[in-house]
Amino acid sequence: MFDGLHDIDWASMEHAYGSAEEVPVLLTALRSPDAEERHKALDRFYGAVHHQGSVYPPTAASLPFLFDLAVDGATPDRAAVVALLVSIGRESLDRGFEDDGTEIEYYPPMGCAQAVAFLRERGKEFAGLARDPEPDVRLAAIPGLGLFLDDADRAAAVLRERLAAEHTIAARLAIVEAAATLALRLPAALHQMTDWLAVLAADPDQGPPTRLAALVERARCAPDEIGEEVVPAAVGLLRETARAIPARRIAAAPSRPTAPTDAVPPQIVAAFEDLDRHTRVYAPTTALLRTFHEALGARVPERTAVLAEQLSSPDPGSRLDAVRMSGELMRTWRGDHTRLLLLLADQLTAADQEVAVEAAAVLESCHPIAGPVREALAAHIDAQRAAHGPDVWAAPTAQLRRSHQDAVRALARLGDTRALPSLLTALDGDVDAWRAIQVAGHLPQAADQLVPRLCDHLRRIDLSQQWTEMSANSILSALATLGDPVALPVMVDTLGAAVRHEQNGVTGSALEALSAFGLAAADARDRIRSLTTATDTHIRPAAVAALWAVGGDPAEVMPLLLGLLDDDITFWISDAADLLGEMGPSASVALPRLRALLTHGYEWVRVHCAAALWEIGGEAEAPAVLDTLLEAMATNPATANHVLACLDRMGPFAARALPLLREQLALPRRGGRFKSIDHDEELQRVGRTLIARLDPPTPGAPAARTP
Template sequence: MVFGIVPRMMINEIDGVDWESMGHAYGPACDVPGWLKGMASADPGVRDEAFSDFYSAAHHQGDVYPCTAASLPFLFEMADSPATPDRGSVIELLLSIGQECLDMDPEVVYFTPDGTESRAHVDALALIGERAEVFVRWVMDPDEEVRRPAIECLGLFLADSARALEVLGSLLAGSGMVQRLLVVRAVATVALRDAAVHGAAAGWLDTLAGDTAQVPEVRLAALVHRVRCTPGELGDAVVPAAVGLIREIAPEETGGDDDAPCRTEAEPEVAAGTAPSPGVPPQIAAAFEDLERHGRVHAPTTSLLEAFHTVLDDRVLERTALLTEQLRSADPGVRYDAIRMARELIGQWRGDHSGLVVLVAECLRPEDPYTSAAAAEALGALVPVSEPARDALAAYVEAARAEHGPGVWAARGRLVRRAHQEAVRALACLGDLRALPCVLEALDEGIDAWRAVQVAGHLGEAAGDLTPRLSKLLAEVDFSDASQSMSANALVSALKELADPAAGPALASAVAAAVREEQWHTAASALKALASFGPGSAFALDVIRRLADAQDVTVRAAATAALWELEGDAADVVPRLVELLDTHADDEAAAVLGRIGPAAAPALPRLRKMLTAGYEWTRVYAAASLWDIGGDAEAPAVVETLLAAWAENDSTSNHVLACLSRMGPAARPALPRVREELTLLRRSGRFRDIPNDEDLLAACRSITTRI
């Protein structure tokens, strides 16, 4: 490791700290001094590793430990030294630590991973405040990478707010676009943290927003951040003004044109099917790629538009108007980043989003696979409300096959490949058989087949083509390799969704192999898939019956449920299920008892006791089972329990509504809450995702109509 540029005195002082007495996320902090020295190394690789290790351990997920606070004097010294090769990254680290400290409660004592009490966030913030004067000098630095984070630090940490505004105002003229936007945001930050200068800052922002000599991006920033300062004063004219300014943003200002592809750093042309590191499931490797990609920003106005959407919050119509203009922008970077914002709006708020869906679909342009991939991925995530994009997705898939050939699923060009695969997946999620040829190609050739497996279950009409292929892939899984468990579970899930009993033998073999290798979760999933075929899986009864006595509770519960679905012998199954009510599989046991109905009456006393459980999900499953077994006699307690659980945790709402729907007129006391749900704007339901919320709304409408 090269430390030649680190002052000798600084090295001595670092080594003089009792780091071993402190800790970080992964143990004693004795490795922190090495990371600090590495940040000042002349070797870029050493620096990158040092910053990464510090963020990962000493600033883990934003945590501030005593060792984090103890590092601050050395970080300030490094940032101030002209000899430090990457001063900007050091200041960004200071900014991150300071922001996290501001977000923490100064009156609260936190605990380190080893259980030690800590007020390091208070100590760290005090030290940053003592040294905040240096930010005034750094915002004047000739290095833009130093100035940018320093501007944010100045807005957050300089105690003299009036001076902070004066310095920030002086930076606007002659600055580059990104710096000017940072200055405007920092002025709003000062206004929000100090009421004494709020009026002056708001006036400055008002003047700037109306200054036609400024470029539209700066005026838009001033408008948005002025609203941030006083969100309660948001008038009807603000969004139209913002829309007008977005229209004024010329593509040449960011280097694009209306039909140009979105600019991004070149992505390596990695061959399709390139294997990840040994032992790493391809799904995990892809997830990390997605994280890196989703962190990119393609236009200087993106962060301020995100801030504007945050301020607008539940004003869905205004946000839709804003996003409509963003998605129609002449700037390809603005359009690209608007795709993510549209996905977030549609995913969080109810309403008619067909217009936005169509605009996202218009971003499917063969000449711009980078943007097309983002649009297709978003449309796949928005199913079923992405229905208006069905034909656009099919047209994009067909155009790719026409241009690149039927093997485009495995195209060498990463952007073309990803865009095509995402479009196929989105189309398949809509249940559209026009995706089938590409899905079959992926399954037959084995290139990125896991991506096709994830969506194959939506193509139920093609079960005859898909079931044999998926069964073959399941038979090839090595259950002794834990890294293949994700693929195995995805195959099992797809076969269950396709509902083709022809998959039974492959699933039975998977059960045996998973049990042999103690892959209990996979074994249970395969058992549930077999059970879903009912008596058609009777050939596997011997295996299932043995597993109904398995020591693993998850497997035992799944096997017991399968016994009921295959044989329907309540006398055999009910006692087993009652025993399972005292395990962590009580929810599944209660659900099966409910499906058995009145023949499960011996379970009623135990189910009634479960209505007093501390966990709301336990109460929901017990209440639903009580109704299905006991009927009208249990109705008052069932409705009361369901409504209480719904109020406590709205993620239970899909299960609650399913039971209320079965109850018919007996659920009438729940009608006020059901009607209220239909008036709410924010999405709800299990996982707060779109499919569950749409199902929830449909159930609410059905109940209010029938009862």
């Protein structure tokens, strides 16, 4: 079984966490009669040797031994081993090769090419595994027919044979998917597989799930050829599939060890809980429908029609997965998402709390475009408070509590004070108060009620303890946004405590928060000044910015800014350029250095320096500024928000940007910094305003339609 295992110099290779010398022990443990030992070994293999899908040299070197385990009937958990083999092969193909089949070179070298070569050599054996007596082994092996078997005719024949023999939905969907994978991988298989998929999609004897899978996988093979009839046909088959598969209650999540709440920030605990929840799939057709949405791409109306059908399913798990897909669509693609938002709002009152929780969470994540569901959110929150009492924010049932909290947060992010009663309950009762603090800054009209409570929370943070930075930073950010000077004394005290306890992250956040108050924070000038020479790379620029904001002497601040401008740390240069831009023409002494930085190797530095040049030098600098901005935006679209903000200030001097602006607005995918909804919506708003200003319609002519 393991001949040659110890002849390999495993210690000379590395996986995700260092030396791979443990690999022989893990491989041997996969054959152990002890189920717990096997489970731990498999978990460790996925976690270190195949970490997040990575394929390292020891991953590839393990394949012969994993294959021996897979084909030996005496191996326990053979299906898990086969699934591991397939995962390594699939990830090797995805990560190790370009679309044209050329190998991607990594440093240090990866094991993708070696893994694919081995699995292709053993590809014929996947035909045997696909006929294994154990159903789980067959299910795990079926994808290998499409991924690794290079004999197109033989692979096609085995897939046809297995479809006739397999009766479970999971196996039939896997077979159809493997047929499409084969068609996309081998030109010799393309026509026979796509023709077969077309026949299956039209064959009523195959049953709705199989026909739906065939239709979707046929579309995956040729997304550019998706006709008008495909989506209506898919919606009809989806409806039939929902009737064919019995609805089931959503199974409870597996229990996990509870992290000690006094040792880990609640934000971190919640993030891992979210990650665990989002990796779960609740319906057998979810992966298939994700494939369909990927094939449809930018066809937002068609995808919305499919999601509308998914969201009307009688199966709560199918609706839950559809809620997540809806969020992914809205966060990734531009378009009118009103219908989808309203459909998600309908899920807030779902009988299954898991669905309601997810709907509220998605609406919160999409809050920049969630205006159409404002009233639905408010009504839902009021109904929950009426049914469960004013303390529903702290309800003992976890799902009800989370459903209410996410709906409140979504409404608060819309600036709606109807979220305020629950936020005050959270801040007064201290149950999940951190979740209320994160959205408090969106309600400046309620600053008189929020600020005293936020100050009280900030006073209670002991910065001598670990894990306090996230909480302190969140409160400081909220107070800065609310802008009530009542908060200044506790903010100054927090700055002092952060310096004493060397909490550099909190020190930087406190400086940024004080900057937001401008001259009102002038009493903190001496304390701020003392930090302008700090050795911490983040504190120094924050202190210089704060010193200027609270009324620092230009003669004192200018040398500090020029020093930052001359440094090699790129964000120091960008921060200094931003401040010099705020100073305007009075910072003309910096013009030569800013001009020189327009040739800096990092486009973000060039963008910030170009914007500062415009603010300081004005019209005389316009040609160089515009050239720099347009080149940076073309090179790195993530700079678009910063670029457009400067173009907006340049007015008519930005006229040459019109083609790039139109091109940007015509893109179907969201763009801007981080490609997030808020950045993209701002990008579109500024872009449309600029186009209208720079190219106004001719009087009497119909207005041009902005993309």
